Amino acid sequence: MKSEAVVRPYRMTARADAAERTGERILEAATEIFWERLTPDVSLDEVAARAGVSVRTVIRRFGGKEQLFAAASRWASDRVGSQRDQAVPGDIPGAVVVLLDHYEEYGSRVLGLMAAEATMPSLNVVVVQGRELHWAWCERVFAPQLAGLHASVRRRRLAQYAALCDVYTWKLLRLDADLSRRQTQVALVEMLTSITKES
Numbered sequence: 001m002k003s004e005a006v007v008r009p010y011r012m013t014a015r016a017d018a019a020e021r022t023g024e025r026i027l028e029a030a031t032e033i034f035w036e037r038l039t040p041d042v043s044l045d046e047v048a049a050r051a052g053v054s055v056r057t058v059i060r061r062f063g064g065k066e067q068l069f070a071a072a073s074r075w076a077s078d079r080v081g082s083q084r085d086q087a088v089p090g091d092i093p094g095a096v097v098v099l100l101d102h103y104e105e106y107g108s109r110v111l112g113l114m115a116a117e118a119t120m121p122s123l124n125v126v127v128v129q130g131r132e133l134h135w136a137w138c139e140r141v142f143a144p145q146l147a148g149l150h151a152s153v154r155r156r157r158l159a160q161y162a163a164l165c166d167v168y169t170w171k172l173l174r175l176d177a178d179l180s181r182r183q184t185q186v187a188l189v190e191m192l193t194s195i196t197k198e199s
Contacts (some may be wrong), residue, residue: 025051026058030072035109038116038123042069065139077129080106084137090144092196095165096188100181103170112165145196160195164188 029050033042044065048055062068084102087095103110110130117123137159139146145161146154163169165188173184 022051023061026053026068026074027072027075028062030068031076034069034072038113039120041065041122044068065072073126073129074191077133080130081133081137084133085140087137087141089141092145092192093185093189095141096185096192097190100170100185103167103174104181107167107170107174111171114167134166135162138165157195160191162171164191164195 026047030042030047031044033050042065044055044058047068060066062071082103084098087098113123113130114127116165117127135158139158142158142161146157149157169188170184173179173187174181177198179187
């Protein structure tokens with residue numbers, strides 16, 4: 001009797017873990033297809049095939065396409081947030097390293113997404129979500145530098161930090177100016193440090 005009591009919770013835990021891994025595979029598959037096509041109009045058949053599950057499993061877990069897209073968007077946003085949240089508030093050089101890790105992996109995709117938004121308004125929700133995440137990150141990471149500033153100065157300074165840390169700034173330095181990652185890092189630290197000294 002005791003062995004059965006031990007085995008049952010173990011099986012339930014294993015089943016829950018397997019279900020969670022299946023959900024992750026589905027969300028990852030949906031996200032990959034989205035980035036490849038930059039459209040929320042993703043086929044459930046294709047998501048299921050790439051995740052190695054049945055369409056019925058996808059529907060049972062997430063519902064229709066809209067619900068799957070919303071869940072995948074939240075999942076991807078949480079992953080980006082976890083990666084960027086490794087930055088320590090007040091540490092400008094460390095924050096730049098984290099930021100460049102993110103842009104080296106996702107920068108070109110984000111630029112493509114923002115360009116596609118003009119012709120596909122349905123992408124607006126993803127762009128807005130990304131913009132909100134970016135501003136919240138800047139407010140958290142530069143909180144020590146923003147502390148104690150007059151409201152109008154603080155607002156301007158936060159906007160400066162957000163602009164300097166924006167994906168378009170990365171594009172100008174890394175892609176357009178063809179700077180190495182190291183030189184891009186130095187340039188961003190110099191600019192961010194420079195405006196911080198003006199406080």
